[in-house]
Amino acid sequence: MSAADIVGSLALERRMGRGWAIAFAVAVALTVLLGVGIIVLLDRGVGIWGIDVPVAWAFAIADYVWWIAMGMAGTFISAALYLTRQGWRTALNRYAEAMTVFAVSVSGLFPILHLGRPWFFYWLAPYPNRMALWPQWRSSLLWDFFAISAYLLVSILYFYLGLLPDLAALRDRATTRGTQLFYGLLALGWRAEARQWDRFQTLSAMLAGLAVPLVFSVHSMVALDFSEGLLPGWHSTIFPPFFVAGALFSGFAMALVLAIALRSYFGLGSVITGRHLDNLAKVLLATGLFVAYSYVCEVFFAFYSSDQHEIRLTLNRFQGSYAWTYWVTAFCNVGSIQLLWFPRMRANVVVLLTVSILVVFGMWMERFMLIVTSLYRDFLPSSWGMFYPTRWDFVFLFGSIGLFFALFLLFLRYLPMVSMFELRKSSHSEHRRP
Amino acid sequence: MTRIYGYMAQFDRPESLLQAARALRNLGYTRLEAHTPYPVEGLAEVLGIPPSRIPRVMFAGGLLAALGTLAIQYYSAVFNYPINVGGRPDASWPAFIPAALEMALLGASLCGVVAMLRGSGLPRLHHPVFDIEGFDRATRDAHFLVVLSDDPRCDEDSIVTELRALNPLRVGRVPA
Numbered sequence: 024m025s026a027a028d029i030v031g032s033l034a035l036e037r038r039m040g041r042g043w044a045i046a047f048a049v050a051v052a053l054t055v056l057l058g059v060g061i062i063v064l065l066d067r068g069v070g071i072w073g074i075d076v077p078v079a080w081a082f083a084i085a086d087y088v089w090w091i092a093m094g095m096a097g098t099f100i101s102a103a104l105y106l107t108r109q110g111w112r113t114a115l116n117r118y119a120e121a122m123t124v125f126a127v128s129v130s131g132l133f134p135i136l137h138l139g140r141p142w143f144f145y146w147l148a149p150y151p152n153r154m155a156l157w158p159q160w161r162s163s164l165l166w167d168f169f170a171i172s173a174y175l176l177v178s179i180l181y182f183y184l185g186l187l188p189d190l191a192a193l194r195d196r197a198t199t200r201g202t203q204l205f206y207g208l209l210a211l212g213w214r215a216e217a218r219q220w221d222r223f224q225t226l227s228a229m230l231a232g233l234a235v236p237l238v239f240s241v242h243s244m245v246a247l248d249f250s251e252g253l254l255p256g257w258h259s260t261i262f263p264p265f266f267v268a269g270a271l272f273s274g275f276a277m278a279l280v281l282a283i284a285l286r287s288y289f290g291l292g293s294v295i296t297g298r299h300l301d302n303l304a305k306v307l308l309a310t311g312l313f314v315a316y317s318y319v320c321e322v323f324f325a326f327y328s329s330d331q332h333e334i335r336l337t338l339n340r341f342q343g344s345y346a347w348t349y350w351v352t353a354f355c356n357v358g359s360i361q362l363l364w365f366p367r368m369r370a371n372v373v374v375l376l377t378v379s380i381l382v383v384f385g386m387w388m389e390r391f392m393l394i395v396t397s398l399y400r401d402f403l404p405s406s407w408g409m410f411y412p413t414r415w416d417f418v419f420l421f422g423s424i425g426l427f428f429a430l431f432l433l434f435l436r437y438l439p440m441v442s443m444f445e446l447r448k449s450s451h452s453e454h455r456r457p
Numbered sequence: 458m459t460r461i462y463g464y465m466a467q468f469d470r471p472e473s474l475l476q477a478a479r480a481l482r483n484l485g486y487t488r489l490e491a492h493t494p495y496p497v498e499g500l501a502e503v504l505g506i507p508p509s510r511i512p513r514v515m516f517a518g519g520l521l522a523a524l525g526t527l528a529i530q531y532y533s534a535v536f537n538y539p540i541n542v543g544g545r546p547d548a549s550w551p552a553f554i555p556a557a558l559e560m561a562l563l564g565a566s567l568c569g570v571v572a573m574l575r576g577s578g579l580p581r582l583h584h585p586v587f588d589i590e591g592f593d594r595a596t597r598d599a600h601f602l603v604v605l606s607d608d609p610r611c612d613e614d615s616i617v618t619e620l621r622a623l624n625p626l627r628v629g630r631v632p633a
Contacts, residue, residue: 028597149529157533161542166555173563180570188596192494195593211580214587215595218506219577220496225509226573230566233515237562244555444596448495451471 026294027446031189031196033289034439042288047432053425060418061136069139071415078398078410083137085390086420088245089273090130090427091171092266092386096274097123098178099238101185102231111302113445114295118285119278120182121438125430126277127175129423134167136419163247170244177237181230187213187223188444242270249393255332256340256397261320268313272356273386275307276379281431283376285440294441297370304369307379311360318357332402340396344409348392355385460633462585463490463605464616466625471497474600477623478503481604484619488608492586492601514572515565522564526557585633603631 064071074081097119104112135144147158147168158165191213194206213219246266249257282303286295325337340349359381362368369375395410434440468474471493481489482503489504491497530553534540539547574580586592586603595601604611604620620628 149533155538157538159540160530160534160556161545161549161552163555166559169556169559173559176563177566180566184570184573188495192596195596211574212582212584213579213596214584215492215494216577217491217493217497217500217504219579220493221501221506222509222511222573222577224496225511226569229512229515229569233562233565237559240555240558240562244559247555444495447598451495 025447025450026441027192027443027450029291030294030439030441030443030446031193033435034193034437035196035198035202037436039436040288043432043435046428050425050429050432053422054429056418057422057426060415060422061132063415064136065141069137071413072419073410073412073416075408075410077401077406077408078395080137080394080398081391081410082412082416082420083133084394085387086423087130087133087137088266088390089387090126090133090423091245092242092270092273093277093383094123094126094130094174094178094274095238095242095267095270096278097121097126098181098234099271099274100278101181102234102238105227105231106235110449111299113449114291114299114441115278115282115303116445117185117438117442118281118434118440120178120185121431121434121440122274122277122281123178124175124182125427125434127171127178128430129427131171131175132423133419134164134171163244163251166244167248170241174237174241177230177234181234184223184226184230185442186438187211188215189439189442191215192443193439238270239267242267245270254397255325255330255336256321256393259321259324261317261324265314265317265321268310268317269386269389272307272310272314273383275303275310276382276386279303279307279375279379280383283372283379285435287372289440291441294446300372300375301366301369304363304375304378307382308360308363311356311363311382315357318353336397336400339400340392343396343400345392345396345399348388348395352385352389352392355381356389359385461606461613462631462633463488463603464611464620464628465586465589465601465603465631466620466623466628467591468600468602468625469598471495471500471600473624474602475500475503477602477625480623481602481619485610486604486608487610488605490586490603490605492592492595492603494596494598494600497600509576511569511572511576515569518568519561519565523557523561525564526560527553530556585631589629589631606633 069083072082074083100119101112101116104116135141138144146152146156147165149158158168187210190206190210194203194210197203197206243263243266246262250259250262252258279300282295282300286292286300322337325333328334340346359378362374362378399409400407466477468477474491474493475497478489478491478500482505487505491500491504493500531548534549534553535547541547586595586601589601591599592601602625604616617628
């Protein structure tokens with residue numbers, strides 16, 4: 024059986040094994056917890072979280088930025104490697120795109136739930152209404168709404184387009200009426216015509232070309248949510264590029280975690296090879312160095328600005344009440360990745376997994392640190408205050424992780440986790456070589 | 458007599474299919490269609506498929522979405538509901554760019570997908586080629602070349618012999 028047939032069988036026969044079942048049960052339990060959290064939130068308001076004045080943003084915004092950042096890498100991996108004609112993309116693009124779609128969907132929940140009256144979130148959209156009101160076009164929160172909506176829709180389109188030929192392949196291999204109908208309807212009648220392939224390839228290239236600037240713009244908008252504020256530590260032009268680097272960094276870390284998990288659990292060592300892990304680790308190191316550079320720049324510009332509030336904030340991050348978050352961030356995001364300079368470390372799956380999990384965790388800590396340290400020491404000492412998370416803060420954090428994995432595990436069960444037609448194409452061109 | 462959609466020949470390798478398509482084009486056939494498990498380099502040129510208009514449609518869609526978003530912002534901020542924020546101009550063009558940019562990318566992508574589906578005749582629930590025996594392997598390892606019956610060069614008596622001469626795995630009629 025060819026690699027593509029093995030991937031196809033995994034989607035059709037759905038023998039996922041006990042590990043999948045246990046993971047899915049845990050993920051669904053956490054999702055239910057998130058559901059309970061949302062109901063309580065709608066009933067009692069955002070006061071169930073630990074947020075208060077002055078720290079009015081905390082876990083929910085950190086979760087939001089964390090998730091949308093992980094949603095950046097999937098499309099970027101797929102599109103940038105497509106445009107640069109990297110053959111090794113084949114093994115990674117499908118699950119990375121799925122990761123994007125689910126991470127962005129999960130992230131979109133947080134700003135809406137944080138609104139206070141989430142049921143009015145559609146007021147962000149410009150539509151004719153009897154209040155004769157318009158959204159505030161000059162606000163970065165509105166730009167963010169447009170950016171996330173556009174990004175979510177484009178990533179779904181991009182993911183679905185790439186799936187079309189594979190859905191047709193599953194339709195053709197399906198043996199029961201139910202699966203034939205399911206995949207047949209999703210495949211839209213794809214018949215692998217030369218004309219269809221031609222249009223498919225044109226559109227794939229065009230969407231890839233649009234997706235790369237889209238990724239950069241979307242995460243820049245997320246950063247502008249902070250830059251447009253006047254708080255020390257936020258009001259900085261470095262934020263958009265700094266956030267994009269952080270997004271790719273955490274996204275590549277998540278992609279690496281998932282690659283290692285898929286590879287060992289489904290025995291896909293021949294598809295996701297050591298070379299893929301090595302390449303991902305190198306990109307992780309490179310994006311991590313961008314992030315490290317941004318950390319250094321932040322400190323430099325704080326002192327260079329001669330602004331006493333900026334300087335005070337920077338010193339406070341080093342040694343204030345939340346100094347531990349700064350040093351944990353520095354250890355995870357700058358320290359741990361230095362191991363990846365060594366080829367032997369990049370070949371060691373345990374090291375790779377540990378470093379990537381540290382990075383995923385470190386990037387959450389970074390967002391928490393950036394948000395809370397800027398807020399808890401206001402310009403006026405009389406309004407200083409600490410942030411203490413409540414149990415609901417943790418319910419939403421872990422619940423969102425559960426929701427993401429529940430969606431991802433369903434994807435593994437029902438859709439081919441690696442692009443089958445591209446596997447066939449690359450295995451054909453390999454055989455042709457002398 | 459049943460109406461015929463076309464005549465098909467099945468090949469095991471994309472190279473043989475490409476060669477056969479070239480041979481048929483040289484014989485003067487113009488209405489050819491091919492079905493392959495993955496895109497075959499150069500096949501679209503051999504079959505004479507015109508270049509896609511998708512890029513132009515996407516450009517138009519993106520431009521329209523961008524201008525539309527700018528227009529709605531200008532109308533609402535300048536005419537319908539002007540708000541004076543610290544004396545800043547009502548038409549805050551730099552602040553109008555982000556939403557317009559995102560909508561341009563979204564508009565281009567949506568138009569591209571619609572253009573792609575229209576250009577490739579999708580969605581479609583049924584098609585005559587699905588009746589070809591073993592067509593389910595076209596998404597796996599079979600390569601089909603179909604001469605459409607409305608080809609002016611297509612002659613029912615000679616086409617089968619001409620297809621056989623290309624050394625296919627098998628040849629058959631495809632009822633409409």
